Amino acid sequence: MKNPEPGYIITSTDDPPVLSGEGFSILLVEDNGDLRALLLQMLRRSGFRANGARNAVEMRDIMEGSHVDLLLLDVMLPGISGFEICREIRARSAVPIILLTALGEAHDRVIGLELGADDYIVKPPDSRELVARIRAVLRRRQRMSPEEQDARRDRAEFRGWLLDTRQRELTAPDGSRIELTSGEYDLLLAFVERPQRILSREQLLDIARGRALGGLERSVDAQISRLRSKLGGRGEEIIKTLRGAGYMLAAPVSWR
Structure with a gap:
């Protein structure tokens, strides 16, 4: 694993969030x-949904399965x-892109x-500058006509369950x-x-690095067990265990 670039500046984890990301999804x-872990932590603390x-x-796998702002x-x-x-x-999408590089020429x-x-x-980058640049690009994006931008999707539906990613709320099929947590x-x-x-x-730990999984593989198992319980009697059918491989959400997901 490479070390972060020398002199990388990031807001302390003890500081309050820099700016509100308003739930936008950043990939x-x-x-x-x-460096990826540091940037993801900063983006999430600034209110973005960051992967x-x-x-x-x-990148292609994530973009095929979820909306990216x-x-x-x-x-x-x-x-x-x-x-x-x-x-x-750019040959197929108008999704905003900010290039991040060590090259300054x-x-x-x-x-x-x-x-x-x-x-x-x-x-x-300075963390505040990066968040400000992201927000500026997103503001320009929002001023485009509907024909110029992809539809914004904030709610994922699977087997009657609804996950609102802007409000961070899960609604059961019975409402x-x-x-x-x-x-x-x-x-x-x-x-x-x-x-x-x-x-x-390992992938689940990497995706949620800097968040509330405790950094241990056994903590993933415990969290999934509790999550299945909250998904009701069919929780194990929705989140399946693949022995020796990991876990999988077995249900198709539609975004709206």
């Missing part, structure tokens, strides 16, 4: 595990570079913007509100954003 594509991917393959994309990725990913995304900034990126920020919500969100995909305990 961070960054191969540096430590991480290590490369283009993981903005892509925060590292340029220097192994295999397919951020520039190539930007070109690929004007030539690289021009390339990124010409490929369709909405903004470009050089690492190491009753189910109270979730932070860890249970984070796990359920990980599943509904990746339906019918096997997720190992």
